Amino acid sequence: MSTKISIIGAGLSGLAAAITLEKAGYKPVIFEATSEAGGRxxxxxxxxxxxxxxxxxxLDAYPKAQEYFKYDELQLQRILPGxxxxxxxxSMIIGDPSRHMGFLFSTLFSGLASIKDVYLLWVLYRKLQKTRDEDIFKEEEISTLAYLRKRGFSNRIINVFFKPFFTGIFLENELKTSCRMFLFVFKMFGKGYATIPKGGMGELPLQLLKRLQHTTINYDSPIAKVEEGKLIxxxxxxxxxxxxLIATDVAGIFNKPQQKQLSWHSCETLYFETEQRKIKKRIIGLITDSNALVNNIFYPSSLGYESKGEKELLSVTVVREHSLSxxxxxxxxxxxxKGFCDIKELRYLKRFTIxxxxxxxxxxxxxxxxxxGRLGNTIYSAGDHQLYGSSNAALLSGEMASKAIIANLQKQKNRSKAVP
Incomplete structure (x- = not known):
């Protein structure tokens, strides 16, 4: 079709939008600020x-991820559910013994959870598996911490497990994040596994790119301003x-009266080379000390990566704010x-500040x-910030925004035909 549709941002949301538009016969043009697709x-x-x-x-249970990605081609590497x-x-190991029996005795005898906590976890798991995703997002919106306390979980399991584990997911350490996000993620963990493609997370946007046949992508094309009918x-x-379609944060490129500026959570990931793995299993490590700078650690080299280097690779995530060089x-x-995990002989490789x-x-x-999601007569926006922070929401938002565009263009076409 001759209609000019521009998408700003080649992240998951922008790519999902382009795929949807192509299916309807359009040939969108993507403007990407960096030299490659993928966004975050x-x-x-x-x-x-x-x-x-x-x-x-x-999370391989994400419904939109199942629609958009070919898991067999990604060769997803599963992280153990614990x-x-x-x-x-x-140290102590805990996990879901229903999917990995090796966690049964370590979890039962960890002393982390009381019998009541175990019962409450089971009840919540059963409840969520029967709850539709859309109904989860109709729950009373309180903080995750308030929700856990309301459900009756002990302070011990909240402080020693829930806080460190979900700090790494929410990227904030006080569990202020909406309980809706907690419930959705908890359900997804219960239905499937946390996975990483064999070629790394960057394989996700690369697979989406391969599906595009009629989309033009202009890389290294940062946008300064968006107006009705024009990009600068x-x-x-x-x-x-x-x-x-602005498939990224609109701040700085489009200003609408009384529009709230989006705020973000940040984190840092440091990579180290080590001689051996302190954690032998394909499992995440959590630092439970509330004063620690490090939140979680993981050995990507424990997975079947395409490129593994010569030694062991350790990733370390820092969520807490600091002013250190x-x-x-x-x-x-x-x-x-060294103090918490007894990990020594590290060689620092690289840091990513997100x-x-x-x-x-x-x-x-x-x-x-x-x-x-509609900012003007011809301007729309999409991204996980429109729904909830996740790759599933990014894909869903891009798809739904583009479907709205298609529907509105069809309405315009029908009206023009009706005019004598």
């Missing part, structure tokens, strides 16, 4: 190691467009790894709607 989901090759931009996983908890040199690049170039941060992290890792949202919803 990218993988670098460094000294033979695959380094994801932050420790990220794909965690090893570290505190001042001591930072180098001064101007492009006309019948429809514009890179050298100071590496030194502090190394000290904590300033906009997850949108900080006060209200979460399951579906995109025009009231919030």
């Amino acid at each position: 989901v990218k993988t670098d090759l460094f000294e033979g190691y695959q380094l994801d931009h932050g420790f990220q996983v794909l 965690a090893i908890l570290f505190n001042t040199g001591k 690049l930072k180098d001064g170039q101007e492009f006309t467009s019948d429809i514009i 890179e050298d100071e941060l590496v030194r502090k992290v190394s000290e904590e790894l 300033c906009k890792a997850l949108p900080s949202l006060t209200h979460l919803t399951h579906s995109w709607d025009e009231e919030h």
